[in-house]
Amino acid sequence: MSLTPASDIVGKKPGRGLTGLLLVAIPVLLVCWMVIWPIISAIGRTLWLPNDGGTGRSFSVETYKFFFSDQYSLNNLYVTLWTTGVCAVLLVLICLPIALYLRFAKGRLAAYVQGLAIFPMFVPSIILSYAIIRVLGPNGTVDLLLNSVGLPHIRSPYLTPWGPVIGLVWDNIPLTVLILISGLGAVSNQSIEAARDVGAGRFAVLWHIILPRISNSILVAVSFTVLGIFSSFTLPYVLGPAAPEMMGPFMQRTFRDLNDPTNAITQAVIAFAFCIVFGLFYVRSVAKNRAR
Amino acid sequence: MKRRAFMLSVGGAAAGMVLLPRMAFAEAGKIDWYTSSDQNILDFWTNVVKPKFEAANPGVTLNLVDAGDAAGQTAIGERALAAMQTKTDPQADYFESADWRLPAGAADAGLYVNIKEAGLSNYSRINPLAFDGDYSVPYRGSQVLLAYDTTKLDPANAPKTFADLVTWIKANPGQFIYNRPDKGGSGGNFVRRAILEANGKDLGKFKIDNYTQEAGDAALNPAWEILKDLSGSLFDNGAYTSGNTQSIQLLGQSAITMIPAWSDQAIQAINTGVLPETTGLVQLQDLALPGGFSRSVILSNGVNKDAALKLADFILTEEVQSAVLSELGGFPGVAWDYVSQDLREKYADVIPTTIPTFPGGDWEKAINDGWYRNVAPNVDRAA
Structure with a gap:
């Protein structure tokens, strides 16, 4: 990013891209945190079930079955x-x-x-x-x-x-x-x-x-x-x-x-x-x- | 980057931060109170207990919060337990009605105040039958009974035993409904009464810690047969409402003749005109429909623990206990000697002779799941 006035007048405006990214960052982060991550964690938790002994987890599709x-x-x-x-x-x-x-x-x-x-x-x-x-x-x-x-x-x-x-x-x-x-x-x-x-x-x-x-x-x-x-x-x-x-x-x-x-x-x-x-x-x- | 663009993006980010959830802290002098009970209990606290208590204790206010249901309140309990481990503010002081065994391990960790040792001045007034351990204050009771429309059923012919009730339901198809057992105690305790009927009315058979898969199958399967047998004679060939209130609404709309209902809710509904004056109430005489006491607990790590203890003492006074009878239609948590004689006579029909109680824990889970899998689906609704 350049702070010279020329970059604002001529050609592509890199600042605008950054503004866009900043504006979209909050919704994207919220979606990742409150939607995407819970989905990944839910899939993980239903496929890696706790073992009977209570130690560790292992892969199983039992709940889906x-x-x-x-x-x-x-x-x-x-x-x-x-x-x-x-x-x-x-x-x-x-x-x-x-x-x-x-x-x-x-x-x-x-x-x-x-x-x-x-x-x-x-x-x-x-x-x-x-x-x-x-x-x-x-x-x-x-x-x-x-x-x-x-x-x-x-x-x-x-x-x-x-x-x-x-x-x-x-x-x-x-x-x-x-x-x-x-x-x-x-x-x-x-x-x-x-x-x-x-x-x-x-x-x-x-x-x-x-x-x-x-x-x-x-x-x-x-x-x-x-x-x-x-x-x-x-x-x-x-x-x-x-x-x-x-x-x-x-x-x-x-x-x-x-x-x-x-x-x-x-x-x-x-x-x-x-x-x-x-x-x-x-x-x-x-x-x-x-x-x- | 241009200054304007920079301002825009920073402003946008700041606006986003404002929308994020803000931290909340408990206030000194404001008791954070939670309930898992129905609206009538919340109304009772809002209209009766809160003004009386705040007038008697200047500087202390009550923040009444509806936790939704038992599971919702347990979640608040879990948060308080976690706050105890991290020594932070639980933002909760008082649970209106709770099982001190939940969340698991909370009582051992010291989450709930030991009421017996807390030195409440009115503790000795509590009805000895109402105690359930030392961690809770029993302050009101309620029992399920049958509410019916006296214009369709002569009180002289109202069923007095469970066998009579079954006969009546079958002779009058479509005139009885109960709610799903996990969605409200009126249907839940009707189902429990059927379970007791299938087990020789033996209350001793069910204890909080004696559930096993085999015992459960042996005790519950015959009860599912009784209830399945009834389902075809229920409202709309086997419909079940989704709560205590919806059952009362159907009785109020005169769509049916009889429902199981909580004594306090039925009396309040009659007093407020939700149910007509012609509604009759009857209790089974061979073994009553189950009920129980509601017991408050106090959180030992709450910011307002001392004020909460004052509140617990306050609800055992004759003033509030009489209001439990007259305003709520429940029965008091204190022994009957501590309620005035004229109130005792006036409310003779809700003074229970026996209150069968049924344990929760694993039995509750087995009953809820078993009912949904065995009783609810096996009906041909189109027939």
Whole structure:
């Protein structure tokens, strides 16, 4: 680095590079300290288990063998994957129309719709859980409304796998809508008008003009929400069934109630492994965007 | 590098440092108090004990902290134990309800004050049945009982024995629910009562140190059969709530007819209107549902140890002990002679004749894990 004025005027500016590195250093250090290092240590601690005699540690895949041979643990993993998959599909189906509407609609109604779509972001999930019990639970508001017009009782989703699905979908609508709207910003009005001019219908415009442009945003939205849902805790804990449980409550219970950190960490490592796959999708799509 | 760029980067780094967690230190005269109990206990301390104690002891304040659950409070205990070894400030003085055996080795290391030798003036008032070693102050008790909707079930027909209860649950499918045994004591002690039923109601069979894999299987497997047999007749073909409060909420919404509930929570819920006036309470007569005393411990390395001892003495006074009955619906930790006669008569239905208690330790782990693996999944919910 040079302190002569010339270096600031001519050619590349080495000072700017250093500034960038300094600015990014704190987040990178925090990520290394609080995310990367715990992952490495977790993998180490579940693969090098203490010996029976209490002296030293040796390599063993016993805890992983137990997880993948234990039907109870596998059921928990399946229900987590099922919940995550169902939520991701529902989120795209619900949020894409909202995002399309908000991209193309103007006026006061659109502002209200946007406000409603972003609202769940400001509701803590514990409050949401109890509200869902009140509204969708047995003898809840929905039941009362249906009864008052003479319709029969519905079977409440509370304490079934659908309880967390409803809560998680509602909770993740704002993030998904925001990402999709920002993706739709890349679709220019001209390209749509051009397509209409040559006689494309609404569906053709969506399929051939809009979707190809925002496929990347959909991928980003899905990988973001999937990462959050896979590791969610409060909603499945309060609204879900006792068994099978999602990985979040299962890990917490193994760690704290059963006092079994080794198996809890094993479950966590298996959860990382699944999340890394979704994380890679996200990284790949960001990298592809940058390369353009 | 330009001065502006340098200022920017240094400023950014400084801003980052501000966001890092800051060190905290305990304050003299402020008792750091932790609880692992439910919200009603925290409310009781916030609204009753704290103002009374602070008025009686000028200059001393209470910092009431919710540790979440027993494991959360044990983690604070572990931090205090580590602080003891490094002779630093544990930032904790008082645990509202704790097992002095946890964390392991803490009592031997001298983490908890020996209450018997601490010279509390009210120590002799404590109910002799309530003691559990010398390291804790029993100050309130609670027991699980059955809460039910008297508009759907005539009090005359309420079950009086466990066998009656099983018959009633099966005759009225979908009208009973209990919570997962590790998520709250009402369901936990219902499960323990079923375990006692499967073992000839023999309390002596279960001790804190006699758990072995074989003994556990022999004692618990028959209980899992009883509970599995019940599951199809529970609410929604075998649903289990995730806590004491959620069970009360379902009873309040009239979705079910009967739940096991803590006596103190049920009485408070009726008083505050969460449960309707028409809620009935009944205890099994052949062997009561288990319960127990809550015992406070004091940390010997806390900055405010002396004030904490004063607090322990204070909660055994007649003023607070009567409030335990009238405000909390629990039963007092002191012998009944130290509570006024009219309160004794008014709360006759929560004065227990027997309080079966069930040991924790390895039994607790075996019960929690066994229930999740054996009882919870084996239900066809769609049927």
